[in-house]
Amino acid sequence: MSEIQTIQSVLTGEKYYRIPHDSGLTVFVYPKEGVRTTFGLFGTKYGSIDKSFKRSDEPEARTTPAGIAHFLEHKLFESEDGDAFSRFAKIGASSNAFTSFETTRYLFACTEKADEALEILLDFVQSPYFTAQTVQKEQGIIGQEIKMYDDDPQWRVLFNLLRALYHTHPIREDIAGTVESIAEITADHLYDCYHTFYNLRNMALSVAGSCTPECVLEICDKMLKPSAAVDVERAFPPEPDTVVTARTEERLAVAAPLFEFGVKAANAAKRCSEKDYATTEILLNIMASDSSPLFRRLLDASLINEASFSSEFFEGSGYASVIFGGESRDPDAVCEAIREEMRRLKAEGVSEEDVKRTAKALYGANISGLNVPEHLANAVMDMEFSGRELFRYLESFREITAADVNRRIAELFDEERSAVSVILPLEAEGEAV
Amino acid sequence: MKHNIIEKKDSGLTAFWQPTPQFTTARCSVHLVLPLESDRISSLRATVPFLVSRVTKEYPDYTAFGRYLQSLYGASVLAGVTRAGDNQLLNLSASGIANRFAFDGEDVERTMASLLEKILFDPLLAEDGHFPEDGFIQERRQLVETLESEFNEKRIYAKNRATELMFQGEPAGISRLGTRESLEDIRREEIVGAWKEALQRAQVLHFSFGDGVDGSFAERFAEQLGGRDCAPVATHPHTPRTEPLRVTEEMTLAQSKLVMGFGLDADQKKRLANRMLAIVFGGTPSSKLFLNVREKQSLCYYCSAQNEQQKNVIFVQSGVETKNLERAEEAILHELREIQNGNISDEELLHARLAMKTSCTAVADSAAAMEGWYLGGILSGDLRTPEQYAEEIMKVAKEEIVDAAQHAVLDTVYMLKGVSAK
Structure with a gap:
């Protein structure tokens, strides 16, 4: 039985719950009285900076092409028998996902049938399905996403700065990778990185708004699949304290x-x-x-x-x-x-x-x-x-x-x-x- | 959701208030609604909300006023200018934390409401009776820079250009801020007149949200306004062109932008069907544009449709490779033809209805969403609650959406064509 810890703010009276679930997943539940929306977020500590990593069951670190975390975010919505968007849409829930430097997160928002929405979220993120054909299709869509950011001056000015500040840290690379790096990505890369980073021990679930810890826990007990006892370490090349260019x-x-x-x-x-x-x-x-x-x-x-x-x-x-x-x-x-x-x-x-x-x-x-x-x-x-x-x-x-x-x-x-x-x-x- | 609306016809005021004990914040806002008339008048009026809220009589120094707001737990006073239909809206808001979180016991909520009144009715003027010179110079410059910033964001720029082209000759085709030239042309001595005129002629919409709000916030505001003779707030639906207007402009870009404007049936009774058409066409990830133009054909990262209800049009926006511009246009038109031919599955209809229902139900979860909902409702004379609207939208039949699509007319095609650097 997973223990429910109450985290309370003395100053504001606000509180939420933290539950280290038996499966290895850390679960947060933040109920808000009088709110109609339930918002669910299932995230992994896997972002664009995780190009190189070392699994605890392997002797050496590996390096992968830039943009896999973001590519996976696009592909997880697809399964053999349809896409997760339409499963959410059937119950009136909206869904989305995003990848940052540090994490990838999948979300839903709904005002009814929150239990079903949470089940869909936990199910699709735990059910990878990639083929050479679906990977190729996504290269076109992500290619356009990259080009959209190529024209975005706010994005360019930030990445140019990061490239001026950092010599080797992967923070200097675009979150989606480049048109060239995503062309190298195969279904095997996706499966490898999925099985490394989408281990529940490396993930968290967070549900807020109209929800209770008991309901969330019941669905977690039902839906979470056991993960291998593998840990993953981020591997970064040494970064000097100096800047690249002023x-x-x-x-x-x-x-x-x-x-x-x-x-x-x-x-x-x-x-x-x-x-x-x-x-x-x-x-x-x-x-x-x-x-x-x-x-x-x-x-x-x-x-x-x-x-x-x-x-x-x-x-x-x-x-x-x-x-x-x-x-x-x-x-x-x-x-x-x-x-x-x-x-x-x-x-x-x-x-x-x-x-x-x-x-x-x-x-x-x-x-x-x-x-x-x-x-x-x-x-x-x-x-x-x-x-x-x-x-x-x-x-x-x-x-x-x-x-x-x-x-x-x-x-x-x-x-x-x-x-x-x-x-x-x-x-x-x-x-x- | 209960409907707390007060209408004071002799003051030209409509006020909405809602106690929100579920929120950690409080907010008061006011929108002055005036018809769009010309670039110059837009520019002149656009400076008003920024100038009146920059400083106050109590805090005549910009930095001191900022520090006062910081000491009120980071309360904010924001000015803005937007367009709704054929009207320009001068927006002012004051927001902060709900009183129960103020650890030193301040009444943040009433302070914000009274600050908003002081800003609007009794702003700081210089000895010569005009707005202070330094504020005028800075606010006018920053409005020019807002236009520049919108040019920098190509998605926004392309949509603005398409709107301007589609509504050429109509008030809605006039920029809410005017142009760089019209902004540079205005003089400080003209602004006090614009402020007074706005207070005299504008329809005023007032909103208050917070733990302890009630109708008294709006009553006090009505007293300050007094009896007035306001300009009527009206928007004429767009009359579609017989032949589409096609404009292509080139710019050094990696990705081209395509914006298509469609005119719709102006019959007021078909509003809900038009709204549902936009949702089925391109409003969600289950829509035809997302599933076919993006997912099946991999033509773009975004391709979506929005219904501008007051002007009775739909805009479709997409970002595509230059070589695929024509293909994307054809693919978008193909999806519209599918709807016109009655090809809407039961599943697509259900998804669209539920998406609308959820977004209506969630309106009560945010002060900004409630304000947006009732602002749109008041301006278009449709005061249904989100719940009533959801109930009616669930009844819109497939045939009504097909009929709405059959009346949709391609009106404007704007292409911002990306070319390589010369």
Whole structure:
């Protein structure tokens, strides 16, 4: 009998359940009273960065073509006798899936027959079916997906930055792979990677909204198939602390330039704690939110706009960077202002008042996210896969001091490890608006 | 879902409110609805929501106002401009956490409601009686940059171009923000007039959601508005062309975009059938466009249909290889012919009905969805609850969808043709 653990937030009164299921799967159930939607998410810790890996029952690590995790996401919806979309559609549920650098997730949303929807979700993700013919068909569709992103300046500016920051880490490769790398993918590759990463011990299920732990557990008991006692380790080539290049540029059909400026963190082997993550968010908010002095200087100088200027802590397995980005007529001037602000913060630090006010704002932003079943299911799974817990993260905002933020400034802000990526208009088309 | 709507005809106000103890958030918003008239007037009015909400009399400094909102648990005040049918909507919203999560005991909900009123009715003006110069310069620039940003996103750009072409000569063909030129042409001294005119002429839609909301939020808002003589909110359905308008433009892109606009039968009674046509045609992963054009023919990653109800049209959007543009157009038309010929299976019909039912039932789970639902309903004079709508959509027969398809007329074909860099 699987044990149901209750995870409760003292500060907010919110709670969810964590169930280490006997099959090896970690199950989360986050009921929300008064909500009609049930959102289910079945995810594996297998993303685009897992090109090389070592199984615990094999002596050597293996390397696979880029784009398999994403290719599998497309193919799992098909089975010998039809596709999962139509099974969900028959009961009025919608379904989708997505692949990130770190994970692949399959989802459904429905307002009735949630038990059936959950059964379909658990069934189709556990029932791989690939043939040479269906693999070939998917190469055309994914090829168009890749080309769509080739024209997406936001996507290009980020990947160009990651290629400038990282020498060897697979974070520098496109999530879907390339038209060439997906052409190498065979049904055998898909089966091999499926049987490695879709082991329940490497997966999590998260159900939120209209649901109870008892119902979810009953369906899990019925549907989950035993997995082999195999563990998988991610294998990354060594990544130097230096950047590849300090600047990269590309021209696309855009009306005005876009940029991203990143600072690579050293020693990113270990995922950071809830408190360090929240502290970094406070730091970036104090430094670059729309109530920061830096933002105001750049706005008044007509160098950024409110809709696009942003900052984020981009952190995962074996990589961590702080990234600032947006649209600007003069990206180099913006990056210089960011560097200057980094120097100022290193010299002067932040005040307790700024930390308290910003922590309150970020606490509020996180509370706002607790409305939506889709967000809740994803949030608890994100936390699980990165070794963190949602309420510890949420409650840490009340504990963080200026000394904590100043420590992060010292750890993260090293100009030597910064790079900028710029997308410029094509000379003939820049004035097309 | 209970239907809390107050109509104040002499104030030109329609208000919707809903207590939402199930949510962690509260939200108040207002939409000023005005007819689209010209690029210049669009630009002039578009600056209004951004200028009034940039600062307040209490917090005349942009950064200080931002810090005040941060201290209210990251409450947000947002401005926007959208198009609905033949109208321009000036949108303002104030949202934050529900009071029970405020650990220092603040009344975030009432503060937000009152902030929204101050912003709209009593904004900060400079000594000369106009909006402050620095705010005007920054907000006008940022609106130009919004147009540039929409050009950067080719899916959005192609859809905007197709809309503009399809509705040429109609108010809906006028951009909600105007053009770069019309934005650059407006002067600061004109904005106060545009603000006053909007308050005097616009139909006003007010929404409030939160733990403790009731009709009093809307009543107070109506008092502030007072008696007014508003411009009527109307949208004329699009009259389909006899010959389709075909426009192809070239750009340096890896992937081409295809947008096709179809005119529909204007009979109001056929609205539900038209909506169901869009769902069966290309509204879900069980639709004909997804299953055939994407899955069977591998022509594209996305190929979908949406019904713009007020203008009574369907748009189909897809991203395809340049060499496959004509093939994709033919494949999309083929799927429409299939429906016109009555080829809708019982399964397809059931899937479409259930998809609509689920999306209607889920409206109550989000303040934004409720607001979107009733905003559309008020503007099109259709005040059914999502549940009533779902019940009626479940009764739409296959024959009605076939009939709707038979009245669908190809009106506009816009191709954004990707070419290699020269």
